[in-house]
Amino acid sequence: MVDESVSYRETKTFWRWPSRSLLPRPAKRAAEDARKPDSIANVRAAAFAMLIAFAIFLVFESEGLRHFTRDLPGNHITDVLVSAADRWHALMQRLGPARVQPAVREVFDRIREIHW
């Protein structure tokens, strides 16, 4: 008697419909954070992290800050911001962080421009 419940996967054919991924199944998802979240503490941590990211940008992307302040509509407030951004950029150039971006960029451009 033929077992008609045999599915097509269990035949001895070489070719089968490729429905699986090339890799084994990924591991199960990590369990959700089981602790009751202290949202306020996490919000503070996230905000603090974002401020640190802003500070890193201020230090190493002072040239970008100059451009950004000049993109703002012209008024007395933005005049102050532009002037402050110019002074900050000059300071960062003297201290060194402003020179990191051109150096990184140069290395990256050299890699980009390699030809076969």
Next chain:
Amino acid sequence: MRVPLTHLDSLTLRRSLAALLTAMLVGVATQLAFAARAHALTVAVIGDSVAHDLGRGMEDLFANNRHVRIIRQTKFATGLVRTDYYDWNAVARDFLRHHKPDVILVVMGGNDRQAIRVHGRRYDALSKGWLADYERRVSRFMNTIKHKRARVYWIGLPPVRSDALNYAYRIMNRVYRREAARHRFEYVDVWHKFTTRGGAYSSFGQSLEGVKRRIRMEDGEHFTQVGRLVFAAEVAKKIGLR
């Protein structure tokens, strides 16, 4: 306002005819000069994103013409005001030193309607101080691109959807026209090609096939593929390349 012919005095009529004949002779002479070249004519298109559209249009227009070679030096979102962002004088100098084109087409200014900041002072766009400084910038750039061998054509800004920008562009086009005359460049006006009969901006216009098509993109500033061809054909006609 159109003036009926009968109201024109004979002096005005003679002057108009003389100007028309001169333009025709210059166009024919330019065409003959272009045609007489033994090698392909190198046409450089320099400027911002509108120049990019013109350049692409010229490439498509002259794709099967081995007598004309188009090269581009364009960069989006640049102009003559924000030298902190992009220095067109330095870039153009290097480009022209390397390529030595026969014809230079410049479209610039679309991004220049913003405050100029010089030596700690801010000049709001289109203010008196701004216009004076902007003229100096245009003049400086024109000196940079002036070449003994190359004919330079400064293409006026086309209209856009924004009324505020159009108002600014009209004023800036007057600056370009004046400075072009001073530097013995030719100024090419394309404004009315891209407006309705009433003078308003239109995203649609006659294609090269002679039917109405969308020629400006959704942003109300840049050109569609059809529009680029129309733009290029208009410029090519006015400078005698076609």
Next chain:
Amino acid sequence: MLFPTPEFAIFFFAVFVAAWALRTLDEPRKALLLIASYFFYGYWDWRFTALLAVSSAFNYVAGLFIAGTKGEVTRKRIVGVAVAANLSLLGVFKYYNFFMDSLTDLTVALGIQRDMPFLEIILPIGISFFTFQGISYVVDVYRGHIKPVRSPLDLFLYISFFPQLVAGPIVRASHFLPQLTRRPELTRTAVVFGFLLILNGMFKKVVVAHYIAAGLVDPAFADPTQTSSVDLIAAHYAYAVQVYCDFSAYSDIAIGTAALLGYRFRKNFDRPLGATSLAQLWQRWHISLSTWLRDYLYRALRGDKRDGGARMYRNMFLTMLLGGLWHGANWTFVLWGAIHGLGLTVERFIKTHGHAWRTSRLRLSTVGAAAVTETATPSAAANRTAAIVGWLITFHLFTLAAVFFRSPQLDTALRYFAAMFSFQGGPHLLTPFLFALTAGAVAVQFLPGNKIERFAAKAGDWPAWTLGLMLGAGLLLIEMIGPQGVAPFIYYQF
């Protein structure tokens, strides 16, 4: 405002702080998010905020009417009118001038020179997304999947929530509206997850998609006849990577920013370039769109009838065809949709009839007394080979169809293929860097799909300053090696 800009960073930080400060005050918090969303949308063009508001109000009222009506026929009519109204909005703004253009093509081909009545219509950004969300809401209310919202604030916020407003993912009302009724929580894992997705999205958009486009794809498509075959072959692979990176980058940043605000969006791209069949690809590519098409378009075409046979294939093909049209008002998008529709129907046909054939072979082999004892499963090597072959076919079908997606006109695509298959010339545009970017982006598709979630869970214990360093250094590096200026995401035009 564009995502990868300082303006958005400042805007988002302000909204983040203010929204969480109002965490215990539900209505004021939602009102703040709504105002922020309208500010975000109005930054593009303030005139379209009115359109967004009208669309939201219409769908809100329609939902109430549908739920409040008893008769099935009347309910069906109301939902029909609501869907038609949403589609009309989309049709007029997005497709009116396209049809005029197509009519022009037709008249020109027939030798008739006639100017069509084009209209000066400005396409509102994100219209394809918020009209689809509106349709999903009214249909889900009609089907009883969700109750209609009583609070207009909730419905307005659902439709206009800024992380997904202008380029998706298409969020389902049944998934998002319940989140609005609960007080949001923020776990440390969600914080890290949000940061990682933002970094991932920024890298894909600003570095991978940009350099592939600028260095290889744009020049190749600008003039295929002047480009070598090697470059054209590379560019057609690279374009598939570019479009994946560009589309999924927006989704990543949208999901990441929503996570930081305490809202969970579903994954929208799940390593689609690693799919081993077209069906699997469409389960992984733009998941929110493909499931929307399945649940609202395919189901509408199928009706209450049993799915099967020629009708099923027709419905599948039409769904993909219209899905292609959704992407843009151009016949090349329709053709792209048709290719995928045809591919899916052929694949489904082979799968179904292949199974039936194998099963019938099995029955034939048992004629007589002998029972079938051979139930050997295919070997792992056979499975692996089948998967590789499947991947090769699927990947190449996707990349070749994408040439139509990229081409502004049909003849551009045909010229591209003609030049590509001429097999002339060596690499000129293709550099080792671009090759590495393209190949790397494809290779990453075979990593586990939950690697970001797993890393976020591990890094949940990191102190805030470490997270800040990770976020700041990551964004800084991307900024340093990225281009000057920001190109908008491709999906903005939809």
